[in-house]
Amino acid sequence: MSAKFLVVFKKEFRESLRDKRSLGLLALFTLMYPVLLGILLHQWIDRATKPEREGIVLAVIGGAQAPTLMAQLKQKNVTIHDTPPLGEAAIGELLRARKAAAVLRLPGKYATDYAAMRPARIELWYDSSTEQDGRRDIEEVLNAYATNIASARLLAHGVSPAALSPVQVQRYDTGTTAARSAGIIGGILGFLFFPAFICGLSAAVDSTAGERERRSLEVLMAQPVRTWELVTGKWLAAASLAIVGITFELMLAHAILSWMPLEEIGMTWRVSWGRLLLVCVASVPLSLFAAGMQIAVAMNARSFKEAQSVLSIVMLVPMLPGLAVSMLELKTASWMYLVPMLSNQTLLRETAKGGDIGVLPFVLTFLCSALAAWAAVAFAAWRMKSERYVLAV
Structure with a gap:
């Protein structure tokens, strides 16, 4: 007999696959950022090589x-x-x-x-x-x-x-092409993790605020199942869409960057498929955290529309540390691997430099989002025990 939270997961995941809105967001954001990245770099290369050709x-x-x-x-x-x-x-x-x-x-x-x-x-x-x-x-x-x-x-x-030249300056650049490439396009790569907060959004809101507004949540809670099992099933269903979306997006971006002639603009992309797989695994908790946060916030909204409005603002919060680091031009530090979203951006940027960064950054990136996801789900399970949540008062 399957665990009860798996039954809830299968039910919610099946409904998400039937929802054209959820699938549309998943397809859109899986393809949009890699394609935009490819177009941007193609135009950059075209401008750099056009004077030589024409x-x-x-x-x-x-x-x-x-x-x-x-x-x-x-x-x-x-x-x-x-x-x-x-x-x-x-x-x-x-x-x-x-x-x-x-x-x-x-x-x-x-x-x-x-x-x-x-x-x-x-x-x-x-x-x-x-x-x-x-x-x-x-x-x-x-x-x-x-x-x-x-x-x-x-x-x-x-x-x-x-x-006329009393002093002759000789310049020696010790920076590798991979490191220079990571520094230039690092800000662009950071946006590849934003779909983790988009792909599962519709499923998270619909399975909480949406079901409560339709009064179908009362029927579900009347079943012999505990609140944490309900929340876990809904959480995993929304997170699954985000995990699938961000994994395919990273793979597509990697394929585009590996195919493009970046050497024409003095860059290179030397991330192997093995390293990319490690980055994808380390990014799984980010999707879990995004789905847990969205479910926890949606539970406190009085309607489906209110949940969408609040989450559209809340989703910008994880991006603020990355923007602050970029604007302040801070150097990579260990504390950056302890902040969800920023840790993933930092990990991908350092991996793109081609050096050996060790295992610790991958572990810290995985754990920081995993702990945040656990806290969000624990809060959501506690919140669902309240009658005020069920009655939306």
């Missing part, structure tokens, strides 16, 4: 005065479009139409100033609201061109160009 389009006014500069720009894969003289309004319209990354205008006295070794002014026009990445490459070419001219003039006067 070149940079530069509109030049008066380029005949600086043939050496034009040749140097062409060597850097910059496509030169000779443009007749334009006013400020016409240049702005050209940039807003995105026909060129920037407009380079050489005034009429550029050649005279250059020949007289006076500062020759060059105007670089761009629109920051529709700015393209190629503008920075153009500035680098202009700076290199100016440096070469200065060095040649110093040599012509018998002065070594090294006199």
Whole structure:
């Protein structure tokens, strides 16, 4: 004979599978965040590689005065479009139409100033609201061109160009590609755990506030079953949906990150399937905590609608520690593994760095959410013993 809480679990889980709203939320949030992550990274990679594939389009006014500069720009894969003289309004319209990354205008006295070794002014026009990445490459070419001219003039006067660089700085980056990747996309990865509070929401609210509002809870409580068995069955049914949703979501995100050419933007994703499985196991208590919290809060609501309204605010609370850590730019510390939700975000970020973080972070992440889930379920079982809850007074 099955345990009574398993009977309740099967009943609630079967009803959740029949509920299109529950299944819709499960499918939506399982697919939404990984797909958005993939689209965001794809656009990032596309912008980073587009100048290399298509070149940079530069509109030049008066380029005949600086043939050496034009040749140097062409060597850097910059496509030169000779443009007749334009006013400020016409240049702005050209940039807003995105026909060129920037407009380079050489005034009429550029050649005279250059020949007289006076500062020759060059105007670089761009629109920051529709700015393209190629503008920075153009500035680098202009700076290199100016440096070469200065060095040649110093040599012509018998002065070594090294006199302009009394100190030479050499930079050595000891950060690994995996660590840099985890730091950049760590904030994005943190949102992958938010569906743990969404996938089982509908089932948790419907099995508590919904059943009480429909007066079907009274019939269920009239059966020879204890309150903790009722709560445990409902809790496991809601948590099961969350566990399934967040597990598939993490696997889908892992597949997308492993497939994308992150090396094009100086990143890498070296999380193995074994490590990902450990992260998924450590995330199971987070779903249990989310479902327990939702059932405990929904029991104190007078109606189904009130429960949904309150939970929409309460669900934001677990996200606050992660946002605070991100805004304050705090370094990873042991206490972060003791806070539900934040512990999962920290664990995934540190795992993505590729180093050996040991077993303790996984254990702490698992236990902190498990203890919080137990406390929420214990409160819900105690609350269900009250006649005021059953009668909604």
